[in-house]
Amino acid sequence: MTTPPPTQQTNVFGRRLTLALAALGSIAVIQGAVALWAVGEAERHVLRGRVAADIRQGFTELRSEKQQLRTWLAQRQFGADARDSHRDALLQRMRIILADLKRLADQAVVLDDGPAARQRQAQRRDALVVLDGSIAQLERGLASLNPPPVGMDTNLAWSIANELFDRAEGQDLRLLLAESIDREDVSLREKRADTNDALAWLRRLWVGSTTTLALAALLLAVFFARALRGPLRSLSEGAAALRAGRLSHRIALSGSDEFAAVARSMDAMAAELAERRRIETEARQALEEQVAARTDELTSALAAQREAEVRRRQLFADISHELRTPTTAIRGEAQVALRGSLKPVDEYRSSLRRIDDASRQLGLAIDDLLTMARSDIDALSLRRVAVDLVDVLNDVLSHGEAMALASGVRLHHEPWPAALEMSGDADRLRQLLLALVDNAVRYSRPGQAVRLEAVRIASEPAKVEVRIHDEGIGIAAEELPKVFDRSHRAPNAISHRADGSGLGLPIARVLVRGHGGEISLTSAPERGTTATVTLPLAVQVPKVPA
Structure with a gap:
């Protein structure tokens, strides 16, 4: 068999490596695209389920807040302590929940466009319109509702309150909320089932693509491991020798392919580095001696200058502070002694004694300042x-x-x-x-x-x-x-x-x-x-x- 020239060998090995990497990269790109699509699908299903759960939770909270408002009204009707601020807070909370439900309903329209979903969305919008009107009706009714007069039939008063809470636009609000919650329960179960099916399918797709990529990578790895083991070991030993500083080491690798060319380049580089190291070592030693001497001089001078500046600043600051207290005391004593009419001698003596004490304190402060300096x-x-x-x-x-x-x-x-x-x-x-x-x-x-x-x-x-x-x-x-x-x-x-x-x-x-x-x-x-x-x-x- 005829041996191809060195250039042809080099090109063949490079083409093989290029084709293998291109195939591996293509598979990886395909798997990445599939993974991105799968992640998008999973996020869409999860988001649909989350929106359905939030809508169901919103209807439940709305019913709970309405029940608390009914309790407030019962307390107000029967003379208990029912503050208007509590009523306003409950109404405000119901408005916030209803606004969230409207936002979630709009989001559900974007995420789910199936026939069954469109029918539920229409029913949901109708329910939200009725609930919005009921909240406005509650605000007006509760604002004008007063405790029943003495002697008024309690059943009649409670019937009026129930009509206010349970009827709006000709519909039974209790039935409307119960149907809405049931409808959202069905929707939530469907979304969860869809999500589980989608995740199972995506899992199978991910396992298949990952297995394909892993097998391709394994086959290519085995092929190139056999072709590269010997040359790479020699090059690795040469690199380790260079890293350890053994510049006299030469790589025992002959031939005319890429690895042999790299080995010859590394040997030439080692020889050149050895020569440059000798020259640079001599120059660095001389420079380090000069730098060390100059650094010591500059460090000493800078330290002395900084220390002098710090002491000067601290001395002035300490003088201004430490002398203030005793001088203030002396001045205060003198003002007290001079204020008003003449005083007994004992009072002047007492003031002078305190001034003497403050003066002694001033002397101690001066000693301290000198010590701190x-x-x-x-x-x-x-x-x-x-x-x-x-x-x-x-x-x-x-x-x-x-x-x-x-x-x-x-x-x-x-x-x-x-x-x-x-x-x-x-x-x-x-x-x-x-x-x-x-x-x-x-x-x-x-x-x-x-x-x-x-x-x-x-x-x-x-x-x-x-x-x-x-x-x-x-x-x-x-x-x-x-x-x-x-x-x-x-x-x-x-x-x-x-x-x-x-x-x-x-x-x-x-x-x-x-x-x-x-x-x-x-x-x-x-x-x-x-x-x-x-x-x-x-x-x-x-x-x-x-």
Whole structure:
């Protein structure tokens, strides 16, 4: 037998492959077209059944709503509590159901055009026309129907009501609804039977076409598997060698067909890649050294610049916030002392003492700001001694009254326990509570009230809850998880008070946690906010003189 030239061999193998793929593709296209048609048929049958079920359900719901309306009328006739709003809601529901039935009836006309179906559709349209008139009749009749006069025959009143509900355009509505439901039941059973028959037929068609495609694919797969197994194995081994980086590997495949040509191309590519890899490796090493050195320099410079900018911004923000509360307290005390006529010396002394306390608080705030400028807010220091929280609360109340008075806000407190001993820093506790009182006053409107209370919690170990409640603008629910984020301010807070930096609550949380406690906020817009500080009470420890 004469061996055909290499070009002819290549063309023969390509033609065989092309014809096989074309045959397989044609079968797949035919099966896809059949599948699309089958899906369309199935969807049409399912949609017909769904529309029939919805129409049947609509008639049933209409009868149910009408029965509820009849019950309402019975309650109205016999003096029970039957509200007009309930009647209107039932009538509105009946109108909605009737509108849905009309829409479904129009859809059924499009989906089903058989002789029996056309007869049912005509009966359905006639029934819907009568029901539409009956609903209008019910609306007019119920609107003008009043409870029967005293002494009127009850049977006569009920007969009038029954005539209103059961007769329309000379037809018995009860019989009309029952016949409609029965008719839709028959239609629904027919649609389900049609759907089951169609699905069974489509299933047989799908199985047949799928089996044909599977057999054709199997035969072609067996044929090409025998023809391609050896060449593909050699090419696969060569590709795996290239993927693993073994560029010295050569594919042992001779001949003049497509596979041999691909093998020679892969061998040439491997040789060229080996040479290029050597050159690129040398160049990449030199470039990586330069890039690494420059990247380190730029990273260091950028980090230093960002850190300096962040610290600068935070320092200005912290100064504006932390200095506001004590300066407000000092100003408030001074205004109280200067307001009105001359006061006794003791009152001036008391005001000056509170101003002194606020000044000391101002000094502590300045120290904190310097600390934050050097590191971060968590570096605040605490000087723990035995503290009676009641004394701190009294100081906070005294300073807070001045701030509240300056803003036209009323500040009062619930009676708190006689003593609340704990281990902590009195100045930090005072700073914490004054910041919360300041927030409550700032975001309250003139004439509103801020309330303080302290409650001992029976637990092990014992705790105390300090609650600061205001009646101010409140916080939206989506903003509550963010209130302790540094420099965050809710939109309504910004619109109420443009000044502020959003640092009070983050600092307060650090101070609370520094004392082993927790802080939480509950709020509702325009109904106020409650800040709850929970602190542990301690056993008696020796007090250190101030």
